[in-house]
Amino acid sequence: MKVLVTGANGQLGQCLQELAPQFQNLEFTFCSSHELDITQQSQIEDKFSELRPDFCINAAAYTAVDKAESESDRAFLINETAVGYLALACKKYNTSLIHVSTDFVFDGTKNTPYQETDAVNPLGVYGQSKLAGEQRIQEILESFYIVRTSWVYSDYGHNFKKTMLRLGKERGAVSVVNDQRGCPTHAIDLAQALLAIVNAKNHKAVPYGIYHFCGNNEMTWYSFAIQIFEEAELKVAVTPIPTSDFPTPAKRPAYSVLDRSKWDQTF
Numbered sequence: 001m002k003v004l005v006t007g008a009n010g011q012l013g014q015c016l017q018e019l020a021p022q023f024q025n026l027e028f029t030f031c032s033s034h035e036l037d038i039t040q041q042s043q044i045e046d047k048f049s050e051l052r053p054d055f056c057i058n059a060a061a062y063t064a065v066d067k068a069e070s071e072s073d074r075a076f077l078i079n080e081t082a083v084g085y086l087a088l089a090c091k092k093y094n095t096s097l098i099h100v101s102t103d104f105v106f107d108g109t110k111n112t113p114y115q116e117t118d119a120v121n122p123l124g125v126y127g128q129s130k131l132a133g134e135q136r137i138q139e140i141l142e143s144f145y146i147v148r149t150s151w152v153y154s155d156y157g158h159n160f161k162k163t164m165l166r167l168g169k170e171r172g173a174v175s176v177v178n179d180q181r182g183c184p185t186h187a188i189d190l191a192q193a194l195l196a197i198v199n200a201k202n203h204k205a206v207p208y209g210i211y212h213f214c215g216n217n218e219m220t221w222y223s224f225a226i227q228i229f230e231e232a233e234l235k236v237a238v239t240p241i242p243t244s245d246f247p248t249p250a251k252r253p254a255y256s257v258l259d260r261s262k263w264d265q266t267f
């Protein structure tokens with residue numbers, strides 16, 4: 001089975017590359033943004049006509065949550081328009097699309113885990129653009145998997161864990177928001193989950209649609225920071241603060257725990 005991975009140099013893309021050797025039955029083609037710019041429909045067409053992939057895992061995205069507030073056009077170009085181009089190519093070449101979305105499609109006003117069927121209401125441009133991408137896929141395709149995840153971290157790229165370790169080492173003390181709750185997700189676990197879809201023996205047994213996948217432990221950014229420093233055996237003073245003490249351009253959901261029971265039942 002042939003698997004095309006876009007955005008191969010991001011956190012998820014690099015974790016997929018790390019896992020690829022364990023899946024000898026799959027023939028991967030990894031494309032960085034330089035090798036395949038998903039905003040260029042002709043590049044997508046060329047790649048799909050050359051490879052004719054069975055699966056396309058879209059690990060490419062505009063992920064700069066705060067910057068998106070002032071770069072709305074770029075965020076929508078990558079997260080909506082380009083995702084539409086991928087969906088059209090998948091339709092033409094009979095490719096199953098596995099697309100990754102986000103907990104930021106929700107507004108965080110619930111206080112129990114979000115299910116796939118819960119009402120969406122993104123608070124900022126990033127979440128709006130990711131939701132628009134989800135909708136574009138559903139308009140174009142019947143055979144798709146949209147996997148919403150949250151608080152992704154890894155040893156690659158930019159993420160909360162790496163930021164905490166850097167600040168902790170530099171300053172010895174950090175203040176971290178303690179009134180936003182979510183589930184940190186290791187990008188390797190996410191990569192493994194996406195490959196479980198590809199590798200499912202009988203794809204008809206894995207119904208197409210939207211799935212929530214995240215780490216199993218619900219926490220705040222503050223408690224996540226404590227865990228990160230404990231694991232790294234780094235002595236850092238961590239002070240809990242309210243979101244109001246850490247203003248950011250983009251508003252974030254106060255509660256974005258995803259209910260992954262549909263995922264767990266399916267796999």
Ligand SMILES: NC(=O)c1ccc[n+]([C@@H]2O[C@H](COP(=O)([O-])OP(=O)(O)OC[C@H]3O[C@@H](n4cnc5c(N)ncnc54)[C@H](OP(=O)(O)O)[C@@H]3O)[C@@H](O)[C@H]2O)c1
Nearest residue numbers: 007009010011012033037038060061063100102149151152
């Ligand atoms: N990070 C999180 O906390 C989080 C939370 C929930 C959901 N997600 C979702 O999870 C997925 C993976 O996230 P991630 O953390 O792995 O993101 P990431 O590390 O920011 O990687 C995104 C990748 O997309 C590439 N890209 C950007 N524009 C592109 C384009 N026009 N064509 C091709 N590639 C392009 C980037 O390449 P360049 O570096 O060259 O620009 C980068 O390698 C995304 O869909 C994201 O929305 C992430």
